[in-house]
Amino acid sequence: MIVVRNVFRLKFGKAREAVALLKEGVAIQRRLGLAATHLRLLTDVTGPFYTVVLEITVPSLSDFETTLPKVMGDKDFQANYQKVAPLVDSGYREIYNIVA
Template sequence: MILIRNIFQLKFGKAREAKEIWNEGKNTVEGFTKMNYRVLFDLVGDSYTMVLEVTADNLSAFEQQMQSNVGTDAWRNWYQKFIPLCESGRREIFTIVEENKL
């Protein structure tokens, strides 16, 4: 199992708008309903940081998830609204070695 962490450094004051656009996207982009994900916003540290964490069985499964999202008009239209809110972004991918869920 892997964890993919997409980290977006939002422009100053754009967190609320990013949350609104995320909510719009998760309801219109069908691929979002087929993923295990969490959305996080900073509490401390770098201000205006949004993180989209996704889990997948392996890199191949993640790549298939991405292709089913990125290839759609709905995703492209949503992404064009989201991108202007971002200063930068990066992706981190981890192997999940152990997990304890209470």
């Protein structure tokens, strides 16, 4: 199993708006059949302010890579992404193996 963590560093004061839009994005990804066994949104409690993490658990990296183009090519996802992008200062992706 693999955990993919997409970390978004948001613009000041934009967390509520971004979380609402990211929830819509999660619904779109589920509708499109993203190969996720677990998908959740996390918000900061400590650490850098205005941080949101989209955490996706997938059976394998190849499963993630196979379904990603379908999600990225979807018109609804693209429209959602265009709304989220202006709220984000920066971001990065972490990918981990689940070992226990």
